[in-house]
Amino acid sequence: MELVLSAGIGVLTASGVWLLFRPRTYQVIIGLSLLSYAVNLFIFGMGRLRVNAPPVLEPGGAGGLLTHTDPIPQALVLTAIVIGFAMTALFLVVLLASRGFTGTDHVDGRE
Amino acid sequence: MNWLHHLIILPILLPIITAAALIPVDERNRTLKGVIAFASTVVVFIISILLMRMASSSGEGETGASVYLLGNWPAPFGIVLVLDRLSALMLVLTGLLAMATQGFSMAKWHRAGYHFHSLFQLMLAGLNGAFLTGDLFNLFVFFEMMLAASYGLLLHGSGPMRVKAGLHYIAVNLAASSLFLIGVSLIYGATGTLNMADLAMRITTIGPESRMLMEAGAALLGIAFLVKAGMWPLGFWLPATYSAATPPVAAIFAILTKVGVYILLRLSMLLFGSDAGASLGFxxxxxxxxxxxxxxxxxxxxxxxxxxxxxxxxxxxxxxxxxxxxxxxxxxxxxxxxxxxxxxxxxxxxxxxxxxxxxxxxxDAGADVLAVTMEAYGDVDENEAEKEGGxxxxxxxxxxxxxxxxxxxxxxxxxxxxxxxxxxxxxxxxxxxxxxxxxxxxxxxxxxxxxxxxxxxxxxxxxxxxxxxxxxxxxxxxxxxxxxxxxxxxxxxxxxxxxxxxxQAGPVMRYMDATAKSLGEPQNYIGRVMSAPRAGPAAGE
CATH class of the missing domain: 1.20.120 (Four Helix Bundle (Hemerythrin (Met), subunit A))
Structure with missing residues (x-):
């Protein structure tokens, strides 16, 4: 599992960074999205990988590191996802506005 | 714990409430919106001055850091707001800049687009939050709030030049935010905490393998702030962005770079200051x-x-x-x-x-290069402005x-x-x-x-x-x-x-020196945060 997760993060980051440096706005936005997926997985990984361990306490039950996983990275991921969504949406709007003004999808507004 | 203590949360809360309240108000009542928003800014400025007095007077020779526990959870678990001399200073500076730029915008620039005042208030809330927070992830949230509002403000007035500058600005800042998150999560992975004071305590005791991760996280975090502050190889976006923004927006953006500087100052003094052990001066x-x-x-x-x-x-x-x-x-x-x-x-x-x-x-009328760029910005309705300017x-x-x-x-x-x-x-x-x-x-x-x-x-x-x-x-x-x-x-x-x-350089300089001195002694800040008393049921929260 560790290998799959780390390879996934690596591939996503590499493709994201490559796309970020491309000259088309659409490529940039996909690059940013891939980058944010990689970051979200990375945050998740920083809470250590556990299988079949809930992050939330049951009513009445005692919690501990043996039975539960760290809830904080999961909460952080949620926040990061929400913020990432909002930013992507905003970027899309700006992208369309730029396309409308300049008639091209080049990031500098001219070929 | 008296009522003055609750003032700490107001510089964040009040702008958010004002921003939300202004959204449904019709755009034709711009003057009304402007007056309400301006009143809110003035109130926040007055609160900031009260907070500054609070930070500089409580206990002679002490740091005077006041801690506000959000949700009344004790310090390393809950999120804290910390008010000390440095954050109070930044709050007052922000308030002053906000009053000036907002007043200026009411002559004509707030007519150039929609929801200027709401965006402006949200940015103030983000700024004040970033100055007050004592928690790294909360810092991220306030930072993003400030940035999101700043994207909107930069695009205010529209036009090809601004949209192009905005596109670059947003892309650069989104990439920097990714670095910020990676840095925060590395620090959490290595030390198990996001509270700045708790982090400063744990840094002295972590092992060499965690220290490397922690320092890598701090470096990534630092890069995110250096992008914001515009350090040399990372700051090429800045002049183009600032010169494309509408004047009041460019003027309030003057404080955005200082947020990066503020956090670098805060973290380097707190985490890598005099007691940092092996990470001293990182x-x-x-x-x-x-x-x-x-x-x-x-x-x-x-x-x-x-x-x-x-x-x-x-x-x-x-x-x-x-x-x-x-x-x-x-x-x-x-x-x-x-x-x-x-x-x-x-x-x-x-x-x-x-x-x-x-x-x-x-x-404007002159036939020089500037006139051409002015035209490219897409102009505001000048005729309307001249009639109503005052x-x-x-x-x-x-x-x-x-x-x-x-x-x-x-x-x-x-x-x-x-x-x-x-x-x-x-x-x-x-x-x-x-x-x-x-x-x-x-x-x-x-x-x-x-x-x-x-x-x-x-x-x-x-x-x-x-x-x-x-x-x-x-x-x-x-x-x-x-x-x-x-x-x-x-x-x-x-x-x-x-x-x-x-x-008044004498008194001001004494305040600055006291601030620098308290930054140089992070034990005091850490002690205040970690031992912050919870509000009892008697406090009536």
Missing amino acids: GQPVLLYGGLLTIGFGAIGVLASQAMGRLAGYCVLVSSGTLMAAIGLGNGAVIGGALFYLVSSTLTICAFFLLIELVERAR VAVPGTMAVLGLCFCACAILLSGLPPLSGFLAKFAMLHGLFNPGSFGDDAPVSGAEWAYTALLILSGLAAMIAMNRVGIRTFWTSIEGTIPRVFLIEITPVLLLLTACVFLSF
Whole structure:
């Protein structure tokens, strides 16, 4: 599992960074999205990988590191996802506005 | 725990409430919206001053950090807001800038697009939150809030130039936010905490393998803030963005770079300060040499810029380079002067951005290069503005010229105004770290800093002279701009604040030195946060 997760993060980051440096706005936005997926997985990984361990306490039950996983990275991921969504949406709007003004999808507004 | 304590949350809460309340109000009632938002800003400014008194008076000789537990959870588990001298200083500075720029925008610029005042209030909430928070992830949230609002504000007024600048600005900042998140999660993975005070305690005890991860996280976090502060290889977006924004927006953006500087200062003093053990002084060389390069790059840019907007953008770079290098010197005596410089230069640059628009108004009709760029911005409805702007100022050119002179003196650091005093205070701290007459050896980097500080002032003076002569003395058309009272008052307010800083330099400098001293002793801050009392049921929360 560790290998799959780390390879996934690596591939996503590499493709994201490559796309970020491309000259088309659409490529940039996909690059940013891939980058944010990689970051979200990375945050998740920083809470250590556990299988079949809930992050939330049951009513009445005692919690501990043996039975539960760290809830904080999961909460952080949620926040990061929400913020990432909002930013992507905003970027899309700006992208369309730029396309409308300049008639091209080049990031500098001219070929 | 008295009612004054709850004031700490208001600089965040009040702007959010105002922003939300203004959204349903019809856009045709812009003046009403503006007045409500302005009232909210003034209230926040007054609260900030109260908070500053609170931070500087509670317990003589103590740091006076007040801690506010959100949700009443004890410190390392819940999220805390921490008010100390530094954050109070930044709050007051933000309030002052906000009042000036918002007043200025009400003459005509808030008509250039929708929801100007809501976005503005949200940005203030994000700024105040970033200055008050004592938790790294909460810092991220406030940072994003501030950035999201700043994207909207940058695009305010629309037009091809702004959309292009906005596209670059958003892409750069989104990439930097990813680095921020990676840094935060690395730090959490290595130390198991996000509370800054708790983090500072744990740093001394973590093992070597975790230390490496922690330092990598801190470095990534630092890069995110250096992008925001505009350090040399990371700051190329800044002049283009700032010169494309509408004038009031560019003016309030003067404080955005200072958020990066503030957090770098806070974290490097807290985490890698005197008790950091093996991580002592981590990242200082990067800040020092990066800062020096930034000053150099900014000074060259100042000399090379033709348009005043770009000139001001490069002044922002010089200012943040000076501050970064001052933090990188790791010398407590310089920090006091650097804080004075931070306040003085931010006020000056803000006033300069506002002034540029007033001065260039005369050149609108002129057939020079500027007119072309002006057109490309997509213009505001000038006719409407001229009807409703209010009272025009008599003796316009004289007032504008005097303001321009004051800006030039402040930017280049000439006596008698506060720009000179700030640079003098920094150099004084550099050469006499203990007390006056204490001649410690001065290193090569410190000489380089001194030289760059003085040369960047010279560059600013040359550039301002050139621009001033071209604008005020060799104007071909000779048209006098129509300037309204509501537009010139904010500029005068900001410049008066600088004059006040010059006359009251003694008390102000004592406050700055006390701030620098408390930053140099993080134990006090940590102790206050970790032992913050929870509000009992009797407090009636």
